[in-house]
Amino acid sequence: VGEGGEVFELVERDGLARIGRFETPHGVVETPILLPVVHADPDHQGISPSEMREKWGVEAIITSSYILHENAELKDKARHEGLHRLLDFHGTIMTDSGAFQQHVYGDVAVTPEEIILYQNEIGTDIATVLDRFIEPGASRQDAEQGVEETLLRAMEARDKRGQRLLAVPIQGGLYKELRERSALGSSALGDVLCVGGIVPLFETYRFADITRVMTNLRPSLPPEKPVHLFGMGHPMVFALGALLGGDIFDTSSYHKFAKRGALLFPEGSVDLESVREDVCGCKLCAQTPLTKVKELPRGERELHLARHNLNQCLLEMKRVRQAIRDGELWELAERRSTSHPALLAALREATASPDAFLPYEPPSRKSFLILSELSQHRPAVVRFQRNLAKYVSGRGPGIPVAGQRLTSRQLSRAPPEIRQDPADPTLWMTTTPLGPVPLELTEVYPLGCLVGPDEFAAFNTEMPQVPEAEEDEEDSPDEDKEEESTSTQAKSSSDAPDSQTAERWATRHALGIVEWCWGRAARTALSGKQFNLRHSRASGRLREIILDGAVLFVIGNDGLPMPTFLGAKFLHGILPFPSMRVIANEDAAPFVSSGRSLFSRHVISADKAVGPGQHVLVVDINDGLLGVGRTLMAAQEMGRFTRGMAVRVTAHRPGD
Numbered sequence: 001v002g003e004g005g006e007v008f009e010l011v012e013r014d015g016l017a018r019i020g021r022f023e024t025p026h027g028v029v030e031t032p033i034l035l036p037v038v039h040a041d042p043d044h045q046g047i048s049p050s051e052m053r054e055k056w057g058v059e060a061i062i063t064s065s066y067i068l069h070e071n072a073e074l075k076d077k078a079r080h081e082g083l084h085r086l087l088d089f090h091g092t093i094m095t096d097s098g099a100f101q102q103h104v105y106g107d108v109a110v111t112p113e114e115i116i117l118y119q120n121e122i123g124t125d126i127a128t129v130l131d132r133f134i135e136p137g138a139s140r141q142d143a144e145q146g147v148e149e150t151l152l153r154a155m156e157a158r159d160k161r162g163q164r165l166l167a168v169p170i171q172g173g174l175y176k177e178l179r180e181r182s183a184l185g186s187s188a189l190g191d192v193l194c195v196g197g198i199v200p201l202f203e204t205y206r207f208a209d210i211t212r213v214m215t216n217l218r219p220s221l222p223p224e225k226p227v228h229l230f231g232m233g234h235p236m237v238f239a240l241g242a243l244l245g246g247d248i249f250d251t252s253s254y255h256k257f258a259k260r261g262a263l264l265f266p267e268g269s270v271d272l273e274s275v276r277e278d279v280c281g282c283k284l285c286a287q288t289p290l291t292k293v294k295e296l297p298r299g300e301r302e303l304h305l306a307r308h309n310l311n312q313c314l315l316e317m318k319r320v321r322q323a324i325r326d327g328e329l330w331e332l333a334e335r336r337s338t339s340h341p342a343l344l345a346a347l348r349e350a351t352a353s354p355d356a357f358l359p360y361e362p363p364s365r366k367s368f369l370i371l372s373e374l375s376q377h378r379p380a381v382v383r384f385q386r387n388l389a390k391y392v393s394g395r396g397p398g399i400p401v402a403g404q405r406l407t408s409r410q411l412s413r414a415p416p417e418i419r420q421d422p423a424d425p426t427l428w429m430t431t432t433p434l435g436p437v438p439l440e441l442t443e444v445y446p447l448g449c450l451v452g453p454d455e456f457a458a459f460n461t462e463m464p465q466v467p468e469a470e471e472d473e474e475d476s477p478d479e480d481k482e483e484e485s486t487s488t489q490a491k492s493s494s495d496a497p498d499s500q501t502a503e504r505w506a507t508r509h510a511l512g513i514v515e516w517c518w519g520r521a522a523r524t525a526l527s528g529k530q531f532n533l534r535h536s537r538a539s540g541r542l543r544e545i546i547l548d549g550a551v552l553f554v555i556g557n558d559g560l561p562m563p564t565f566l567g568a569k570f571l572h573g574i575l576p577f578p579s580m581r582v583i584a585n586e587d588a589a590p591f592v593s594s595g596r597s598l599f600s601r602h603v604i605s606a607d608k609a610v611g612p613g614q615h616v617l618v619v620d621i622n623d624g625l626l627g628v629g630r631t632l633m634a635a636q637e638m639g640r641f642t643r644g645m646a647v648r649v650t651a652h653r654p655g656d
């Protein structure tokens with residue numbers, strides 16, 4: 001295990017949430033990961049760590065080095081046997097260092113140096129710096145002292161951690177600037193960054209404050225390091241936590257709630273006492289139904305609940321990972337937010353800070369379901385609206401049309417005088433769930449794949465507000481010199497528009513989506529060329545933009561154009577450096593131009609506007625075009641991750 005960011009690799013992502021490979025001395029684990037909190041004393045464990053590993057495939061746990069250190073017998077046993085043997089767990093073990101005891105008792109009987117050395121001695125995988133715990137109500141002065149003190153301790157710990165990874169807590173209470181300072185200071189010191197001081201917020205359902213802490217903090221966190229959200233151990237908050245960029249979670253709740261007779265579910269907690277129906281069908285509760293569990297002796301009952309609870313926690317973390325892979329984490333977080341008003345408040349708080357999410361927001365996802373009032377405030381919609389404002393600015397007056405999609409039926413309703421000139425009237429589709437949108441953009445993400453209640457209810461047919469709508473029909477003669485020789489193969493049905501209108505509309509559609517992605521200069525350049533279009537015979541959807549018999553852009557299911565190498569060349573000639581560029585170093589250039597992907601460590605720099613999931617031009621240091629591809633990272637992440645792919649190259653310079 002090396003220095004800095006070499007232990008964490010980004011594999012997949014959905015906004016701030018990420019699937020990562022985290023390498024620890026006892027193996028690679030996949031994040032977001034849940035670490036069950038295990039009591040350091042085997043007599044107090046309930047579920048043993050080996051059972052967790054065998055039955056549920058738990059790869060990593062967390063335990064308290066402080067408890068071991070304060071237990072005369074275990075202290076030396078752990079030294080001699082090592083932590084992994086003591087706990088009979090041979091996966092990844094993280095240790096904390098008494099911060100929790102500090103929170104509960106106000107003080108601990110160990111120095112920061114003693115406890116870091118001890119963690120090294122017992123062979124933990126991830127040692128945690130003993131931080132100064134800052135309560136949410138702390139004064140600014142106290143919080144500031146805590147931040148300084150914790151940073152000082154982290155600096156000292158850096159040299160004393162031995163072969164261990166170092167987790168550095170980020171403090172600062174609810175003070176944005178202090179959190180930022182703490183994050184920046186910790187960045188160079190920790191292998192894992194722990195957002196500390198949020199347990200009291202979690203325990204009192206102040207989830208909105210947790211959101212605020214995270215949206216304030218995220219821009220200051222180094223992207224190449226895993227982030228641990230300390231103590232957010234209830235399955236109802238995992239989706240929210242991952243959405244905010246949490247990579248590592250821990251849970252003691254599975255055990256604590258069992259002790260007080262409560263069942264954990266992603267929808268909330270249930271008191272066993274109140275259970276009259278066998279409301280859980282998990283493997284354990286199928287074996288021993290909950291109504292029978294109530295009658296078990298105390299010890300057995302607690303163990304059943306602890307197992308059920310841990311199982312629910314692990315299962316929810318799997319759902320979170322699946323949702324990230326599917327690009328559906330916002331949907332999952334919204335579903336969970338209906339379980340408790342505090343979660344709803346937290347998600348509302350997240351939508352109030354779109355700029356924390358937008359740099360990592362993908363250009364599209366497979367689907368977009370409207371699930372609550374918050375859906376229309378997701379970052380994807382905010383960005384769509386911002387792009388829309390840019391797109392329509394300076395365009396001439398518009399004409400409202402009703403309908404839903406850019407279908408041949410819609411085309412047939414298009415007034416015949418409409419052409420592709422930006423000064424021509426914009427046809428505003430007034431009936432979309434995102435408000436009035438120019439007809440040519442209605443297949444673009446998120447609108448194109450959006451499913452909302454409007455589709456199942458009567459349409460609101462309000463007139464668009466921008467720009468002023470006009471109904472007058474100028475019967476200006478067609479200026480044929482401007483006409484593109486486009487050929488479309490619109491589905492021939494009784495609805496089919498006359499072929500000339502269809503052609504004009506197809507042209508406007510193509511130019512519209514090119515402008516949407518790459519601006520007006522790209523549109524102007526393309527409209528000056530004799531391009532052709534190919535539509536899908538089956539669906540009638542635009543599939544390709546073709547120039548001189550070669551495909552420039554392939555239109556995806558997200559309604560957005562993807563450049564081929566020729567398309568990339570076209571854009572390269574139009575967009576000024578460093579627009580849309582990722583610059584590969586000398587070592588990588590020949591590989592990229594032969595179609596290999598570009599790794600983060602080979603990136604010299606990138607256009608700051610580049611986010612994950614975007615099409616980019618991969619160039620050499622002299623702006624020579626090597627290939628085109630789709631990013632996995634945002635510009636500010638490239639080069640910082642020492643592992644992993646920055647751009648998956650989709651097309652490259654043809655070989656000589």
Ligand SMILES: [Zn+2]
Nearest residue numbers: 280282285308
């Ligand atoms: Zn169950």
